[in-house]
Amino acid sequence: MGHGIDFALDEEQLMIVDTVRRFVREELLPHEDQVERDDHVSPELAHEIRAKSRAAGLAAFNMPAEVGGGGLNYLMQALVERELAQVGWGLHVHVARPSKILMACTGDYQRETYLLPCVAGEKTDCFALTEPGAGSDATAIQTRAVRDGEDFLITGSKHFISHADVADFTILFAVTGTQEYKGRRRNEVTAFLLDMDTPGLEVQPARGATANRGYHTAALFLDNCRVHERNVLGTVGKGWDEANDWLTAGRVMVAANCVGQAMRAQDMAVQWAGERVQFGKRIGDNQGVSFKLADMATGIAAANLLTLDTARKMDAGVMTDAEAGMAKLFASEVLGNVVDDTVQIFGGLGLMHEVPVERLWRNARIERIWEGTSEIQRHIIAKSLLGAR
Ligand SMILES: Cc1cc2nc3c(=O)[nH]c(=O)nc-3n(C[C@H](O)[C@H](O)[C@H](O)COP(=O)(O)OP(=O)(O)OC[C@H]3O[C@@H](n4cnc5c(N)ncnc54)[C@H](O)[C@@H]3O)c2cc1C
Structure with a gap:
């Protein structure tokens, strides 16, 4: 198909x-x-x-x-x-x-030092929000930036930061105060553009991970890293606003990525089900196998439509956080089912390194975790239905 x-x-x-x-x-x-x-x-x-x-x-x-x-x-x-x-x-x-x-990025300095070199492919950024004590609950971050004249001194740690080991600089989120939010006090957070060679910043590559071989994360340890105020990205204390817009759009791209992975798995599953013969007939001629293919095709078609429609809404400026969450949740869960069924259809071969099925199965697992877990997407969606408290 x-x-x-x-x-x-x-x-x-x-x-x-x-x-x-x-x-x-x-x-x-x-x-x-x-x-x-x-x-x-x-x-x-x-x-x-x-x-x-x-x-x-x-x-x-x-x-x-x-x-x-x-x-x-x-x-x-x-x-x-x-x-x-x-x-x-x-x-x-x-x-x-x-x-x-x-x-x-605003002003000549930020544009010429960070934005334009990244677009030109001369520099690579990484995005450092997650900390050992603050994953799904990013508001719990503890890395602090304290003002010192025209500078900030940043101390704390981050982990799971994608390609921090090869990036030239990081977009790093640190607490710079507290603010009133919906009747509670919460951390006020600021985004900084921080060069990876800043004294006091140590990058420790992670020991390895199951998904996406060749794609690595690292931990960052910051000990009084001095950064000038001209490296504040956006406005002091408005880091959440900057991050949220970007993270929401990113979720739709994760969804699209999931659809692509699922399509590849489906193509392989269909081909194998049509080739592999057991008991004198193609395994795909058994309902136990063919219904899996039918469910895959249906799930992928729905995830594809939802994802592209959500992207189109984003283009029209009418997409809600809940809609982005639905696309990410649904596409990543469809992908999980599709790759699991693909392994099943390949039987033992599905777990061997010689065919790409097991790598799709491994890679798919991260999609329900990063950029907001499936549970967090459900919270976002449910909140939009019930109204926030
Ligand atoms: C390979 C990889 C790359 C990454 N890259 C980056 C990066 O570049 N930059 C960055 O900042 N971060 C990055 N992350 C971090 C990623 O975004 C977090 O792992 C993710 O947000 C989940 O946080 P956590 O792992 O601490 O899990 P936790 O928050 O500890 O969650 C553990 C489990 O509890 C569940 N849970 C938590 N709270 C609730 C709740 N209220 N209700 C129901 N269930 C709940 C979660 O859904 C999950 O199932 C990366 C992670 C990985 C694995």
Whole structure:
């Protein structure tokens, strides 16, 4: 079954999707086995992917054209993410998507030191919010930034920070005071642009993880890191507002990524069910197998429509947090079912490294956890139904 392009794309948009599909097939997939084996993408390969994706016009496709980015709307970004998801994060992360929150950069200094070099592919950022004591409850972060003249001194720690080991700087969230929020006092948080070579900042790569080989996280330890006030991203004390806008949009892109992964798994499951013969017939001729395929196709079709429709709402400026949450929740859970069923359809082979099924199964697991767990998405959705307290 095809995964036809919906939403009435024009010729240029279809061409972009086609370019990405070809790029993934020719430039990323051939490296997949090696990255799985090594759990490592060499700096040379990363550099090559960045250069080629720039040449293909894909680098910074998520950033507005006025800062030199691809200028794609959210619907198109979702379609590009869906294609990139045919390989794991270890490889497609090098088709650079700078954190959209960098659009909050103001003034020549921030734009020329951080925003524009990221869009041009000369610098890489990482996003540091999560801490050992503050995961789902990000409001509990304890990293503190204390004013010292024109500077801030930042002390604390972060963990699970994606590609902090290779980034040039981090967008780091720290407590700078407390504020009244819905009748309670809560931490007032500020976002900082912090260079990774700042004295007092130590980066400790994580020991490894199950999902997405070649894609690594690190812990950050900050001991009185001095940063000038010109490195405040946005407004002092308004870090949550900056982060929330970006995180909500990011959830829709995660959903699109999940749909892409699920489509790849489904293609493999259908092919195998049609080829593998047991008891003298194709395994797909048994209802026990064919109904799995039917459920996969139905789930993916629904997740795809929901995700693209949510992206379109975001383009129209009418998307709610709950709608972004629904897309992320549904697409990531559909993906989980699809990859699990795909392993089942492949039988023992589904767990062997020689076919890409087990890696899809492993990679899928993170999608229900990062960018807000499934439970947190349900909270957001339920709150919008019941009204917040
Ligand atoms: C590979 C990887 C990359 C990451 N990259 C980044 C990054 O670049 N930057 C960054 O800042 N963070 C990053 N994260 C962190 C990620 O966003 C968090 O792991 C995630 O938000 C969950 O937090 P936690 O792991 O502390 O789980 P916890 O918050 O401890 O949750 C544990 C379990 O309890 C459940 N739970 C918690 N509260 C509730 C509740 N109120 N109701 C019901 N259930 C609840 C959760 O849903 C979950 O199932 C990354 C994580 C991973 C694993």
